[in-house]
Amino acid sequence: MKRHRLDMHDPSMARDADMIPRAVVAVGATSTSESWEHAQHAHRKGQLMYTLRGVIHCEIEAGIWIVPPQCALWIPSGTFHAARGAGEAEVYCLLIDPDVAGALPPQCCTLAVSGLLHELISKAVSFPPLYEVDGAQGRLIGTLLDELAQAPIEDLHLPMPLDPRLRRLADSLLANPSDKATLGQWAVRIGMSERSMTRLLLEEFGLSFGRWRRQLHVILSLQRLAKGESVQRVALDLGYENASGFITMFRKAVGQPPARYLADRAGASSATAAPAAIALHSGS
Structure with missing residues (x-):
């Protein structure tokens, strides 16, 4: 299955996906061995960082978040944050338009990823950036959003x-x-x-x-x-x-x-x- 891969060392990764005119844009990101760090920034769309391998460390004004494997970090639209990691890592990122994110939490949080949600995200990462909104791919995106809204919140947060x-x-x-x-x-x-x-x-x-x-x-x-x-x-x-x-x-x-x-x-x-x-x- 073809997946859209971007380099986690490149800070423009999510910014470029932010500009694609779709409610949800799913991309895969990889890091091999070097440490990487993205300075504080924000996106027009909300961002979901789902860690498959490795650990991602994210900071916002209100605290520090840890994203171990099989967890996802939800960062609402417009939230300034910095992220860093080290060593081998594999992450799926979803950029979600605020117009379709109303059922998601209004604040940063870590979410548990079920088997079904994992499969939906994995499938979405294989879609072309301009997938058919009214076709099967658009329907899967709708199901993904429904499942994401029901994901249980985990407490992997250090308040600051x-x-x-x-x-x-x-x-x-x-x-x-x-x-x-x-x-x-x-x-x-x-x-x-x-x-x-x-x-x-x-x-x-x-x-x-x-x-x-x-x-x-x-x-x-x-x-x-x-x-x-x-x-x-x-x-x-x-x-x-x-x-x-x-x-x-x-x-x-x-x-x-x-x-x-x-x-x-x-x-x-x-x-x-x-x-x-x-x-x-x-x-x-």
């Missing part, structure tokens, strides 16, 4: 604060995620009382400091584990004394240990089976 003091905290932990400073120590560092910092974190994130830091570790570990790094190496770099402590944290957050989670994703990718929806559990 708007308050400049909390942003310093977040940026510091992103740069040094192994920092084990307590809530009180961080409050002193950023010039706040512990009580005010706790209140502001809940107002901006809806999360405690402990849950936000745990989610940070899940996001960062997924990026590295998906590239083949060992659980032991990732655990130590994130500040855990051993792999067992890291695995316990990951299981509490995601519901599965990291090896099982990645194996299930790899199995779903090769068999195009529907992945189980993932919700980060709400413990403290």
Whole structure:
């Protein structure tokens, strides 16, 4: 089956597809071994990035999103975002006109991709850019949009604060995620009382400091584990004394240990089976 392939190192990839006069334009994108990064930009059409292989990292003002295999990131029309990846990756991109995207979420989110939705996206990628709107291809696009609107939302998102003091905290932990400073120590560092910092974190994130830091570790570990790094190496770099402590944290957050989670994703990718929806559990 012929697929329209574009180079993920080329930042004009989605912009060119954005100009094609169709409600949905589907393209495949590949990266071999070099790192790539697209500076902050926006599209007239909404963009769906569906990862088949590798991991994509996307940033918007409100947070950081991780897109592991068999997940899709929905970026609504006009949303400024930056994206980057490293190593081998394979991604399908859908550019969706705002006029037909009304049933999709109004904010960025990660979506689980079912077996049927996978097949519909894979088929759409083989269509010519100017497919027949009133023919079989146009009808398949309509079904794809219906299935996409019903895709369950997953929680693979790290919220980022708007308050400049909390942003310093977040940026510091992103740069040094192994920092084990307590809530009180961080409050002193950023010039706040512990009580005010706790209140502001809940107002901006809806999360405690402990849950936000745990989610940070899940996001960062997924990026590295998906590239083949060992659980032991990732655990130590994130500040855990051993792999067992890291695995316990990951299981509490995601519901599965990291090896099982990645194996299930790899199995779903090769068999195009529907992945189980993932919700980060709400413990403290």
